[in-house]
Amino acid sequence: MKSICLCFQIHHSFHLQTFRFLDIGGNKSYYNLPRIEKEITESAATCYLPSNDFILSLIHKYKEKFKFTFYISGSAIELFLMYAPEVLSSFRALADTGQVEFLGGTSCHSLVSLTNQKGEFYSQVKAHQLQIENLFGKKPLVFANSDLIYSNQIGKDISDFGYRSILTNSSRKTLIWRSPNYVYSNCIKPQLQVYFRNELISNELESALNNLKQKKAANFLSLLNDLKPEEPLLNIYLDYLALGGPEISKKQQYLRKVLAKLSTSHQLEFIFPSEIKERYESVGNISSTEPICYVKDFHPLYYPGNELQREAITQLYKLKPLIDQINDPMLTKDWQCLQTSNHIHTMDHQHPNYQSDNPFTNGYGSKYEAFINYMNVLDDFKIKVKSSLTRKVKKSILNPEKNKSTARSGTPFRTINLQYKG
Amino acid sequence: MNVLMFGWEFPPNISGGLGTACKGIVNGLSAFDDIHVLFVVPKLLGNEKTSRFELIDAEKVASTEKIVLTEYSHAQTTLEVSSRLLPYDNPEEFSKQKHFSTGEMKQSVSEHNPHKFHFSGKYGPDLFDEINNYALVAQTIAEKHQFDLIHVHDWLTFPAGISARQISGKPLVAHVHSTDFDRSGGKINPRIYNIEKQGFEQADSIITVSNRIKQRLVDDYGIQANKITTVYNAIDPQLQTNTTKKRKKSEDKIVTFLGRITIQKGPEYFMEVARLVLQRMKNVRFIMAGNGDMMAHMVELCARYGISDKFRFAGFLKGNEINEVLQMSDIFIMPSVSEPFGIVPLEAMQAKVPVIISRQSGVSELIRNVIKTDFWDIQAMADAIHGIIGHRSLSKTMAFEGNQEVNRLNWNMAAGNIRDVYFNTI
Incomplete structure (x- = not known):
């Protein structure tokens, strides 16, 4: 019997707007809200809502035959709350069928796991866990880091945070001769199971969905015939957006075909990632000292990134102690939005937007401009943090009692709404 | 394949980028065993180094007594040429050439063997005469030599190429390094325009130094896009490894603009x-x-603007001075309004200087490890300068990656593409 986990990733980030050095110290917003709103509402209308309906209809029709797993990033959840809350309701409807599971992650799809800020990592993991539990009624049991980043140390940290299994991408360098279709365990904490996304099948499925008319779609179906029966597991993990777009009904038909092909084979069954641990023992330890990841169009060994990216990450996380000290919900919110890995991805030539001839697709002409823009925002943010700190210190000297009660009030989502819509 | 190539100048006797590009192309082509180049220039001074190809001095070629082609005979009259016609010249050079009067020119022609022409090989006031004489000499050369293809560079040599084509019946490749639109900032000289247009139309294939120029030929000269191929210029590898900058941290960072201070180069945007x-x-x-x-x-x-204390005018730079200024620069910026190609950014990258260029330059199509902005976007350029100066990691990355990128460029690659055009043409 072969088990299949079919996972979809849903992630959006707070895109930055052009922020010049002359804007530093002014009162300009960091975010390109029109672009964000357009992206969220469009993808909700053309993908998430109709695709969720489709999945729901599959579940109703085939009862317990199919199981689906979703990773929804913390930043995507916040953006849905702001611009398309109906998406979350439709995911809730899926969750209520019992045939859908959600993965845990970090609250802002951040790269904190690459830094030595274990405390921050912990609080982001817990925050996301809580978010998912509140929205969908069930605590996530399997962890999927931002961009599926995994290393020995990250595995150890995650185990410390209470997770018992983690999903990552398969990389030749880590697996060497081994197949991704088995269960492995972390080499520091063997109780943590490590699952690998089958890179070949996942990518092929995604490109088949995006090129339905070409041979690729037919090739993928034949690829499924070649699965080795002795391998117990197949983790497919792809962007949920691949299922949407103008050809959505054809894509749904195609996915139906793929699912039918998989389920007619008696050797295959759909399971949740959380069920893997109950069924399969680890076949051995796996070691990855370097981080491996899954970022579309990037190499699995792309992290820790180039010098610009490392510089940006370093400068960002230097602010951590100050943020904690201030404990101002607005600033904390900005700080989280700035952590999303997408900002860092734009600082690499490999980013798909630099591969096209049109320099205006993402607002940046090159990784250098992306870096400059981000650092300008960060410089402005530093000024805000420092002035807030001075105010706070002054306040606490004048009135130490009152200050204590002002920290953190109301739900975090309310504050976001006020902040970004205003 | 024997290629008869007409140029206007050849290093070291150059007044602009055209000669350098020709040298690069000819040297690059000489790497191919199946290409033999016969390079013709109006005047040789004797100090040109030509180990791997033949250089012909047009002045030494006696013109046969053929009838002057009618389409060019009307251009024999002396013409007052405005300074806009001096595409690469600097004003000092121009004023010197003013002394080289029309009278002297005519005299020198008549004193010589009547069948030979005297060429200055400069972008002087008698340019139109020289171009036409060059075309006459081209006929003789075309008759005397065996070749399979004619390759000409820019409008100055187009009449020569057309003559040679008519005499020999061999295909003509026109190489476009710039058009009059680029040189004049839009105020074109109709006479030059006509020569250019005629050259483009008669050419069997056209090579442009950027897609930008290709588009210009299609839009403004009505040339079919399918006979135009873009071949980017290259740069000779750096010979001496330059010493690292020795400057104190406390010293001011230097941002450099290098080029003619004319509307084409966008100096006011720099300001x-x-x-x-x-x-x-x-x-x-x-x-x-x-x-x-x-x-x-x-x-x-x-x-x-009250920024004189932080702003310096360095005047016209010659030879190694360009390199010296680039060496001391922390940023090189080229805000050109219209630049057919633009070789200086590549030199800056060789000198490990971070580069900012306008998207309105041909070179921006070729290189990626620079910051590209629109020439009018002063906010973006200022932001780039601020970013590069403010973040050492950025300036280091740009200098390093830019240098690596430019080191991968060479004329052999460009010459290979030109060779492809040759073989597709014959």
């Missing part, structure tokens, strides 16, 4: 950028090197 940057930063100095008709205006503007 605006300097003003913006100096509003927020103190440790920056701006250098404008070059000369041109907008110089006085720039000095005035600099005074009006």
